[in-house]
Amino acid sequence: METNQYIEVFLDESREHLQAVNDHLLELEKQPEDTSIVGEIFRSAHTLKGMAATMGFEDISSLTHKMENVLDLIRNDQLVVTTELIDITFNCLETLEEMVESIAEGGDGKKDVSDLVNQLEAIEKGEQPASKESENSSNTVETVTALEVDEYQKTVMDQAKEQGFQSFQVTVTLNEDCMLKQARVFMVFEVLEDLGEVIKTVPSVEELEEEQFDHHFSVLLLTKEEAEEIRSKVMKISEIKQVDLSPFSDRKIEKQENNQKEGTQKEKTQPEKSENNKQQSQKKQAQSKSIRVNIERIDRLMNLFEEVVIDRGRLEDISRKIGHNELIETVEHMSRVSKDMQNMMLTMRMVPIEQVFNRFPRMIRGLAKDLDKKIELEISGAETELDRTVIDEIGDPLVHLIRNSVDHGIESPQERSAKGKPEEGHLQLTAYHNGNHVYIEIEDDGAGINREKVESKAIKNGILTEEEAEKLTDEEVYPLIFSSGFSTAEQVSDISGRGVGLDVVKNTIESLGGQIFITSTPDQGSKFTIQLPLTLSILSAMLVNVQKETYAIPLSFIEETVMLKNDEKMFVNGQAVMDFRGKVVPLVSIQTIFEVPQNIEQNDKQDEAVVVVKKGDKLTGLVVDNFMGQKEVVLKSLGNYFKDVFAISGATILGDGSISLIIDPNALMKG
Amino acid sequence: MNKPSKVIVFQLNEEQYGVDITQVISIEKLTEITKVPKTSDFIKGIINIRGEITPIIDLKDRLQIGRSEYTDDTRVLIVQMNDVQVGLIVDSASDVIDIDEGSIDPPPKVIGGVSETFIIGVAKLKERLLILLDMEHVLDLDEVNEIKSVTNES
Numbered sequence: 080m081e082t083n084q085y086i087e088v089f090l091d092e093s094r095e096h097l098q099a100v101n102d103h104l105l106e107l108e109k110q111p112e113d114t115s116i117v118g119e120i121f122r123s124a125h126t127l128k129g130m131a132a133t134m135g136f137e138d139i140s141s142l143t144h145k146m147e148n149v150l151d152l153i154r155n156d157q158l159v160v161t162t163e164l165i166d167i168t169f170n171c172l173e174t175l176e177e178m179v180e181s182i183a184e185g186g187d188g189k190k191d192v193s194d195l196v197n198q199l200e201a202i203e204k205g206e207q208p209a210s211k212e213s214e215n216s217s218n219t220v221e222t223v224t225a226l227e228v229d230e231y232q233k234t235v236m237d238q239a240k241e242q243g244f245q246s247f248q249v250t251v252t253l254n255e256d257c258m259l260k261q262a263r264v265f266m267v268f269e270v271l272e273d274l275g276e277v278i279k280t281v282p283s284v285e286e287l288e289e290e291q292f293d294h295h296f297s298v299l300l301l302t303k304e305e306a307e308e309i310r311s312k313v314m315k316i317s318e319i320k321q322v323d324l325s326p327f328s329d330r331k332i333e334k335q336e337n338n339q340k341e342g343t344q345k346e347k348t349q350p351e352k353s354e355n356n357k358q359q360s361q362k363k364q365a366q367s368k369s370i371r372v373n374i375e376r377i378d379r380l381m382n383l384f385e386e387v388v389i390d391r392g393r394l395e396d397i398s399r400k401i402g403h404n405e406l407i408e409t410v411e412h413m414s415r416v417s418k419d420m421q422n423m424m425l426t427m428r429m430v431p432i433e434q435v436f437n438r439f440p441r442m443i444r445g446l447a448k449d450l451d452k453k454i455e456l457e458i459s460g461a462e463t464e465l466d467r468t469v470i471d472e473i474g475d476p477l478v479h480l481i482r483n484s485v486d487h488g489i490e491s492p493q494e495r496s497a498k499g500k501p502e503e504g505h506l507q508l509t510a511y512h513n514g515n516h517v518y519i520e521i522e523d524d525g526a527g528i529n530r531e532k533v534e535s536k537a538i539k540n541g542i543l544t545e546e547e548a549e550k551l552t553d554e555e556v557y558p559l560i561f562s563s564g565f566s567t568a569e570q571v572s573d574i575s576g577r578g579v580g581l582d583v584v585k586n587t588i589e590s591l592g593g594q595i596f597i598t599s600t601p602d603q604g605s606k607f608t609i610q611l612p613l614t615l616s617i618l619s620a621m622l623v624n625v626q627k628e629t630y631a632i633p634l635s636f637i638e639e640t641v642m643l644k645n646d647e648k649m650f651v652n653g654q655a656v657m658d659f660r661g662k663v664v665p666l667v668s669i670q671t672i673f674e675v676p677q678n679i680e681q682n683d684k685q686d687e688a689v690v691v692v693k694k695g696d697k698l699t700g701l702v703v704d705n706f707m708g709q710k711e712v713v714l715k716s717l718g719n720y721f722k723d724v725f726a727i728s729g730a731t732i733l734g735d736g737s738i739s740l741i742i743d744p745n746a747l748m749k750g
Numbered sequence: 751m752n753k754p755s756k757v758i759v760f761q762l763n764e765e766q767y768g769v770d771i772t773q774v775i776s777i778e779k780l781t782e783i784t785k786v787p788k789t790s791d792f793i794k795g796i797i798n799i800r801g802e803i804t805p806i807i808d809l810k811d812r813l814q815i816g817r818s819e820y821t822d823d824t825r826v827l828i829v830q831m832n833d834v835q836v837g838l839i840v841d842s843a844s845d846v847i848d849i850d851e852g853s854i855d856p857p858p859k860v861i862g863g864v865s866e867t868f869i870i871g872v873a874k875l876k877e878r879l880l881i882l883l884d885m886e887h888v889l890d891l892d893e894v895n896e897i898k899s900v901t902n903e904s
Binding site: 385386389628672673674675715716717718720721724725726727730732736737738739740 | 781784786788796797798801803804805834835836889
C-alpha cells in the first residue's frame with residue numbers, strides 16, 4: 080500500500096498530538112482530579128492510534144491502545160491518578176516520540192514496546208473487572224448505533240417510497256487491518272450511489288473523510304435494488320469484512336428510542352460521545368482557518384520575492400535618474416506595496432517560539448527528578464515569533480543552556496536551604512522582541528558562575544595566562560566558558576559537563592547571526608541572553624564606499640557613524656584608535672584588511688568616515704571612504720565555491736545590477 | 751570518462767579548447783567583476799548572472815598559462831558542475847562543433863602549456879587540434895581550497 084504521500088501529514092499531526100498529550104499530562108499532574116484533562120489526552124491518544132494503524136505502524140498503535148485503556152479507566156473514575164502512573168505515561172510518550180522521529184528519519188518506527196505495554200497492562204489489571212465492563216458497555220453502544228432521521232430526510236424517504244424506492248440501513252464493517260479506510264469508504268460510496276441515493280451516514284461524511292470512525296459505518300440508502308444485490312456489490316470491494324442490510328422504517332426509530340430509555344448505560348455514554356464529537360467539530364472549525372504549506376514553497380516564494388526587491392532597488396535608482404514625476408510616484412507606490420508584501424512574507428515564515436519552549440517543562444521535570452532537585456520553570460513570551468530557520472536551529476542550544484543551568488546552576492535543596500534560599504529553584508525562560516532582534520533569556524537563581532574555577536580551568540587549558548586572568552573583569556571571564564573543551568563541573572554527569580556543549584551553543588548562535596551574553600552574580604544566579612536576528616535573508620544595511628568598491632555593513636551591528644578629523648586619530652602601540660564618547664575604540668581600515676587596490680588619488684583628506692560597529696560591549700571603528708546610505712538588501716550566499724571567506728558573510732545585488740559584498744563585522748572586532 | 755560529442759570551442763592565447771556543451775549553461779559578455787578579498791588569485795571575484803551570484807575564474811590563470819587581458823571579444827562561459835555555477839573567462843568563444851569519438855586521442859603530457867591533469871583528450875579536426883578540458887578537474891573544489899589555504903597561510 081502506497082502510504083508515502085501521507086507520511087508528512089502523519090508526522091506533523093503525530094507531533095501535534097504528542098505535544099498535546101505532553102501539555103495535558105503536565106496539567107494533569109497539577110490537578111489530578113480533573114477528568115476533563117484525561118479526556119483530552121484520551122482523544123489525542125485515540126487519534127494517534129488511528130493514524131498509526133492506518134499507516135501501518137503497529138508498535139505505535141499497540142502502545143497507544145494500551146494507553147487508551149488506562150486513560151479510559153481514569154476517565155471513568157475507576158483509577159486514581161498517581162505519580163507512578165504519570166511517570167509511566169511520560170515514558171510511553173517518550174517512546175512514542177522516538178518512534179515518530181525514527182519514522183521521520185526514514186526508519187520503520189519499530190521499537191520494543193512490550194515492557195511499557197506490560198506496565199500499562201498491570202495498571203489496567205488492577206481494576207480488571209471494571210475495565211471489562213466498560214469495554215462491554217462501549218461495545219453495546221457501538222452496535223446499537225442506529226440511524227436517526229430528521230424531518231427533511233423523512234419526507235424524502237416518504238416521497239421515495241411512493242416512487243417505489245426502498246430504504247435500507249447498510250452497515251459496512253471494514254477489515255481491522257484496513258490501511259486506507261478513507262479510500263475504502265469512498266469506494267463503498269461510489270458503489271452505493273450507483274445503486275441508489277445515500278441520504279444519511281453515521282458518522283457524518285466529514286468524519287468519514289477524516290477517518291474518524293472505528294471500523295464500521297452506517298448508511299441510509301434509497302434504492303430499487305434488492306438487498307442481496309447491494310450486499311454482493313459492496314462485498315466486491317476489498318478489505319470489507321461484513322455488510323449488514325436491514326430495511327429501514329419509522330418503527331425502527333421508535334424502537335431505538337425505547338432502547339435508549341431502557342439502557343441507562345447507553346444513555347450515559349452516548350451524550351458523552353456526542354459531546355466529544357461536538358468538541359471535535361469545534362476544534363475542526365478553528366483549524367480550518369489555517370492551511371499547511373510546505374516550507375519549501377514559502378522559501379521559493381521568498382526567493383522570487385528577493386528578485387523583486389532587487390528590481391525594486393533598480394527601479395528606484397532609474398526613476399530618480401530620469402526624474403519623471405509620474406514614474407517616480409508609481410515606483411514609490413510600488414515600493415510601499417512591496418514593502419508590505421515583504422513584511423507579510425516574513426511573517427509567513429514566522430513561527431511562535433512556543434514550539435521550542437514546549438518541550439522544556441517535561442525536560443525540566445525529568446532533570447529535576449534525576450538530580451533530586453526542586454525546580455520551578457516559568458516561561459514567558461512563548462508567543463514571540465521567529466523565523467522558521469532560526470526556530471529549527473535554536474532548539475539544541477537552548478536545551479544545552481537549560482541543562483547547564485539545571486545541572487550546574489541550581490543547587491540541591493539542602494544547599495539552597497543552607498544558603499537561606501527557598502528549596503525550590505527558579506528557572507525563568509523569556510523571549511521578547513526588541514527592534515530588529517529577538518531576545519531569549521534563560522535566568523536561574525542558582526549558584527552563579529564561579530569565577531575562580533573558570534579562571535583556573537582557562538589557565539589549565541592554555542586559553543589564559545595567570546597575569547591576564549588577574550586583569551580581566553567578570554564580564555570578560557564568563558564568556559570563557561564558551562571556549563571548547565570547557566567544563567567547570569567537578570563531576571561529569573550524563574546531563575552536562577562533557578565540555579562539548581557550550582562552544583557548540585555559541586557557534587550555532589553565531590552562525591544564525593546572533594550573539595550570546597552572560598551575566599552572573601555569585602549565589603544569586605546567572606542569566607544567559609541570546610540575541611537573534613528577526614530574519615535571515617533580507618536585512619537593512621549601510622552601504623559604504625572603499626575606493627571604487629561598495630560594501631554593505633548590516634545595520635544591526637552599527638552603533639553609529641562618525642566623521643573623524645585627522646588629528647583625532649591616535650595611536651596606541653601602533654594600533655590606530657579613536658576617542659568615541661570617552662571610550663577608546665580601535666580603528667580597522669577596510670581598505671587594508673581587504674587589500675583593496677588604491678585607485679583614487681587621495682588629496683590630503685581632512686576627514687575619515689568611520690562606522691562604529693558593536694558586538695556585545697566591544698566597539699570597533701571601521702574606516703571607509705564614504706557613506707552611501709541605508710538600503711534593504713537581500714543576503715545571497717557566495718555559494719559553495721568560496722568557503723569561509725574572511726569577514727564576508729555574503730553578497731547582495733544593488734540597484735544597478737552590480738554586486739556588493741556584505742561585511743561580517745564579527746570577524747573584524749578587535750578585542 | 752565520457753567523451754563529449756558536441757563541444758563549445760573557445761580560445762585561450764593561440765590554442766583552441768573545447769568543453770562539453772551539456773556542462774555550459776550560457777555564454778555571457780564580461781560585466782564588471784566584484785572582487786572578493788583574500789581568495790585565490792585565479793578567482794577574479796563574483797558577477798551577477800540573472801540574480802545568481804556567480805564566482806568568476808580566469809581560466810588562463812587556473813591553467814597557469816598567463817592571464818587574460820579583457821577585450822571586446824572576452825567572454826564568460828557559465829558552467830555548472832556538481833551544483834556549483836562558475837564563470838570562466840576566455841579570450842573568445844567561437845563555435846559549436848560535433849566531434850566524432852574516434853578522433854579523440856588520450857591526452858599527451860603537456861599541450862599548449864596545459865598540464866595533462868586538466869585534459870580529457872585531444873580531438874583531431876581537419877586542420878587543427880582541439881584540447882578537451884576536464885571541467886570537473888578545472889573546478890575541483892578540494893584542489894581549489896587547497897590552493898586557497900596555502901595562500902591564506904602565506
